[in-house]
Amino acid sequence: MNAEVAIPIITTYRWVPPFARGLVREVRARWAFEEVGMAYRVDLIDLPYAKSEAHRRFQPFGQIPTYSDGAVEIFESGAIVLHIARQAPGLLPDDAAGQARAIQWVIAALNSIEPFVMDLAVVDVFEADAAWSPARRPTVEQKLRSRLADLSAALGERPYLDDAFSAGDLMMASVLRGVPHSAILADYPNLAAYRARCEARPAFRKALADHLATFDDAGEAPAVA
């Protein structure tokens, strides 16, 4: 590692509601650090600060995670994972073709799968009380299932999306962790096994445990001015 580069710092929320614990996007960055064996630090921030002008200078949408190592300052979990992957072996193949495929799967997770996962979460959680949600839900679930069926066919019987575990699997498994209702993923047994296989990796288990430990003393939601 370049001597001028400090230990990277990522930001995440000090508190999130229990249903969101384990699913916060900074887990993706933690997982990447653990896979490549890089030390990192975590800066816990409060939601009001995330929405402040100071934080938006680094994350225009007022979200987390952000990454800073003194030389590189970026946001977007996908970009952070790819940047970590470029710094040490473990998440990208050595050959250009394999690297291109790993990046392809990172982007497929974020653009071809995650919007459909989020859409069902919107129906079931964020717009659960909206008048239109019950009528709309079957369409939204069907669109997600269509993408999952395609992904299931692409994965087939292989353990990972390509020859070896890569940043693409890290991101795809992270996105699949957000599929609401385990019954949906269970209808695609190879995807359910794939997610479990990725979640069983020591690097993920360490990342998730460290993430969850931040809430040990979290208690109730903080008062917001």
Next chain:
Amino acid sequence: MNAEVAIPIITTYRWVPPFARGLVREVRARWAFEEVGMAYRVDLIDLPYAKSEAHRRFQPFGQIPTYSDGAVEIFESGAIVLHIARQAPGLLPDDAAGQARAIQWVIAALNSIEPFVMDLAVVDVFEADAAWSPARRPTVEQKLRSRLADLSAALGERPYLDDAFSAGDLMMASVLRGVPHSAILADYPNLAAYRARCEARPAFRKALADHLATFDDAGEAPAVA
């Protein structure tokens, strides 16, 4: 360029309905080729073929574009643009920090902006006849406007998202081209000017013209068995 690598071939649809012309995602790849001055070929495919097993071997979701140069075979417009950007100067800064920021903006376009653009297109086009669309539309438009306001603040008065035009601007401008109803983007004058600035680049104009020329003799929708 490596002598073993053939001229890249991208796939796109032979025919799309008039409302989609100019917005097909292969335009992003064409634009990238033009920015870096790389020759490429286009393989026009029919929609039934896109949904075939043969095409899904390269694009699991039965979509376009795909990219193949004999050594690298990938899908996802974002991954294709980044792969083109790595092969010749013009779309990525020379320094690692600048490259990380360009990749960040590519992913921000695809994961933090495009899902909200697509959601409004779903309401206004793909689910325009659905019973829930009128009631849901204000919420969807407001979510998109919130993202556009954040992006507008991040861009400020600069001509591009970073110091110089990059793959990140190519992707962000491409995504902004999909914002339905020009009146929405007009409410964020710096974003409207940014999109127009990107669209005025000779590389984009060439890419768009070549894309539109494929429909010169397209006529009516092809008969589908």
